[in-house]
Amino acid sequence: MASAVAADPVRPKGALARLLQRKLALFGLVLIVAVVAGAVFAPLIAPYDPNAQHFDGLTLEGAPMPPGGAYPLGTDLLGRDLLSRILYGAQTSLIIGVVANGMALLIGTLVGITAGYFRGIVGAVLMRFTDLMMAFPALLLAICLAAIFTPSLWIVALVIALVNWVQTARVIYTETTSLAERDFIAAEKTLGAGHGRILFRHILPHLVPTIIVWGTLGISTTVLLEATLSYLGVGVQPPTPSWGNIIFENQTYFQAAPWLVFIPGACIVLLALAFNLVGDALRDVLDPTQRGRD
Amino acid sequence: MGPYLLRRLVQSALILLGVSFITFVLLYVLPADPVRQIAGRSATAATVESIRRQLGLDQPFLVQYGRYLFGLIQGDLGRSYLQKTEVAALIASRLPATLLLMAGAIVCELVLGLAMGIAAALWRGRAADQVLMTTSFVTVSAPQFVVGLLLLYVFAVWLRWFPIGGYGTFAHLVLPALTLGILGSGWYARMMRSSMIDVLRADFIRTARAKGLGRGRVVLRHALPNAILPVIAMIGIDIGIFMGGIVVVESVFGWPGIGQLAWQAIQRVDIPIIMGVTLVSACAIVIGNLLADLIAPMIDPRIRLR
Numbered sequence: 001m002a003s004a005v006a007a008d009p010v011r012p013k014g015a016l017a018r019l020l021q022r023k024l025a026l027f028g029l030v031l032i033v034a035v036v037a038g039a040v041f042a043p044l045i046a047p048y049d050p051n052a053q054h055f056d057g058l059t060l061e062g063a064p065m066p067p068g069g070a071y072p073l074g075t076d077l078l079g080r081d082l083l084s085r086i087l088y089g090a091q092t093s094l095i096i097g098v099v100a101n102g103m104a105l106l107i108g109t110l111v112g113i114t115a116g117y118f119r120g121i122v123g124a125v126l127m128r129f130t131d132l133m134m135a136f137p138a139l140l141l142a143i144c145l146a147a148i149f150t151p152s153l154w155i156v157a158l159v160i161a162l163v164n165w166v167q168t169a170r171v172i173y174t175e176t177t178s179l180a181e182r183d184f185i186a187a188e189k190t191l192g193a194g195h196g197r198i199l200f201r202h203i204l205p206h207l208v209p210t211i212i213v214w215g216t217l218g219i220s221t222t223v224l225l226e227a228t229l230s231y232l233g234v235g236v237q238p239p240t241p242s243w244g245n246i247i248f249e250n251q252t253y254f255q256a257a258p259w260l261v262f263i264p265g266a267c268i269v270l271l272a273l274a275f276n277l278v279g280d281a282l283r284d285v286l287d288p289t290q291r292g293r294d
Numbered sequence: 295m296g297p298y299l300l301r302r303l304v305q306s307a308l309i310l311l312g313v314s315f316i317t318f319v320l321l322y323v324l325p326a327d328p329v330r331q332i333a334g335r336s337a338t339a340a341t342v343e344s345i346r347r348q349l350g351l352d353q354p355f356l357v358q359y360g361r362y363l364f365g366l367i368q369g370d371l372g373r374s375y376l377q378k379t380e381v382a383a384l385i386a387s388r389l390p391a392t393l394l395l396m397a398g399a400i401v402c403e404l405v406l407g408l409a410m411g412i413a414a415a416l417w418r419g420r421a422a423d424q425v426l427m428t429t430s431f432v433t434v435s436a437p438q439f440v441v442g443l444l445l446l447y448v449f450a451v452w453l454r455w456f457p458i459g460g461y462g463t464f465a466h467l468v469l470p471a472l473t474l475g476i477l478g479s480g481w482y483a484r485m486m487r488s489s490m491i492d493v494l495r496a497d498f499i500r501t502a503r504a505k506g507l508g509r510g511r512v513v514l515r516h517a518l519p520n521a522i523l524p525v526i527a528m529i530g531i532d533i534g535i536f537m538g539g540i541v542v543v544e545s546v547f548g549w550p551g552i553g554q555l556a557w558q559a560i561q562r563v564d565i566p567i568i569m570g571v572t573l574v575s576a577c578a579i580v581i582g583n584l585l586a587d588l589i590a591p592m593i594d595p596r597i598r599l600r
Contacts, residue, residue, distance in 0.1 A: 024428065132312040135583075137575035139538035140556060144568060147560045148324040224437045228542055231439045232557070247439070254443060255451050262447075265440035273435035280431070 018285045025281030031274035039090035046084035047072070051239045053079045064257045074259050076250050082260065085241040086267060092242040093271060096157050096226040097219040103161035104222070105215050108168025113207070115169075116176025117199055130169050138163040142225060146234040156235050160225050168214050175210055179203050209286035216279035220272040227268045243268045302587070306580045313576040314366065314569070318359050321565050328563045332375050349375065362569070371573070372566035381570040385552055391461060392551030395474070395544070396536055398467050400529060402475020403482055408522065410479060411486025416513065418491060426483065433480035438539050442473040442546035459548035470547040474539060478532060485525045493521040523593040530586030534579035
């Protein structure tokens, strides 16, 4: 590795190349690619229909089948193939992860950039509101909202977005306030640039690395929140499989059939971990002030 | 200090007022009708209306909110719709269990997190450091219920060291406290590691080494006390994170705290309880943040309160 750096001392490496050099980030990326592939190709690679209840899917006593044999990861309480449900569940996790986090990121960025650039009354009101949202017990609020509205996939995504935008707003706000005071923005103003132009052509591009980092880390939070809501039974509703609701449905039987809890549980942990690892590495790679530190 | 504290207290009160307003609005516009829940499916329209009037739910929104606030100022959180008890009394009866769980969890996460962080800082850059820091990533990536169920399976079902759930003895406390502790430890481990590394780089550590003190003594007597304080000051912020997780952990372990109370109330649309628990949690978060901000300058005089 050291020789490669020495051989090409002039051209700095791109962000992606530097990201791929980190073993943990690479591991995270591989996991994410695997989950995305599993979700996208679920109809092709899933051995069974995720909602089909198989006659031979339960033992003679009516208990779920352990992993191995015709059902690679075993079956659930209703005799459905666990592997197929996990693969389709990956779709749920990723859709919620991307949609909910996308919405949260959008709200957070808009609030943060507006409050940070305009300051004044608008900024004060927006940031006080953000402070207020920080004092909300987020999970309690999400559970409450999800329990009250009959949760569909999209409602769950919306609920998660509504409680998750606050962190992004704070970070973007701080960055925008310091950017807005820099000389090049003052220069733009003197040249007669309008607010829209300054915001979208000059401030927003500087925020892109932050947005990428928080977007990646946020997916992890979102995946965890969806799993938790679904585990409590107020998230994505069965029969649509989600890793959280697979655990919710089979929890009563977990002493006899632990794989029904721990296989989807491991999936949740691995996916959240993957996004955390990649997000953390991205923070180091994209933020020049962090370079060279450990 | 005086004016600062006063301003922060006023701010905190305003935040709590805002939380109460937003929660009230959310619960007011919700599609589920609490009166239907109380009256039952077979109730006549007349019964439903009379219950609605009794509870004051036929009043306009602002009147309802005004009444609630008026009660709140006098420490009255209203009465539960279904349990016919004062919400304040219900919360008071459940709060000790939650506080006990929280205390246990804080002990667990400090012990685990600080130990991990110190070890990682001392072995910085080596394999042990990487293993510890990766572990800390896993703990922040795991949902509470998965860790809870895993501990339950290993230590209660399999090894039978601890009871499966419930409340009462020390043995009951161990697994739920450990669940929350493990989840919080990764966060502390990272902070402790960077704090320790910063201190170990400081001049006074080099002086201590140069005057001939052993490495163990320097680490324990000189570096550790300085590195540990800023990390411990973060406990206040941690309280907020706990208040969120408590619903899940209490439901996994059947722990009779305010999380369970809230969860049951949410399922039955028992609005006064939901309001009460939300406010108590928000209070805890606000107090926690305030404490963290007040303690920081005591530990590090360079931080000025503004």
